[in-house]
Amino acid sequence: MNEILEQTLAALADPNRRRVIELLCDQPYTAGELAREIGLSPAALSRHLRVLKSIGMIAEVPLYSDARLRAYALRPQPMADLKTWVTNNEERWTRQMETLARRATSGS
Template sequence: MLDQAFAALADPTRRAIIAQLADGEATVQDLARPFSISQPAISRHLKVLEEAGLIETRVDGTARPRRLKPEAVAELWDWLGQYRALWEVRFRKLDAVLDDMAREAGTSATKGKEDQ
């Protein structure tokens, strides 16, 4: 599932569609409006997103609104979260090193001025 989801999200048009669907359900016509591509092209993007398990289609009479699948987005978020935590630890360590370097540079600069 993750491989298909990330492959689907590699395309900027599909990422924009996901962003639109984050605001709620939308029809193909609604989703096609901001793009300068045909409705069949949008439908192909939607098919990729649906096959990746990121969106689903709801049947409402003749309308077929699409919506995000929250469990699929949660799975992506969980997977990314483990790496986010790792990078946050690394950035905190880097911040500490940079703070130490700045303090040392400030002390060295002050010593140089006092010696003159």
């Protein structure tokens, strides 16, 4: 499933979606609150939520007080998977540097 990693990267490349994620890091928000907070039309925000939902970065949380409100909460898995990929990448690069250093000191 490298597809999810790709979609996670694409999702996070948008500043408004990053804003959504950062807000949801602190607490769940309704769609309307997010739209107001970020300064987007409800329609525009809804489309961003759809993207984030489709890759499992957020999930709806039922709000029993008023079923018109739809709250969203962060799902940490995609971000965790991204972290794993970035970390592996870094480790691989570090190994490369070590190999080059070893070659340099011990002569070709």
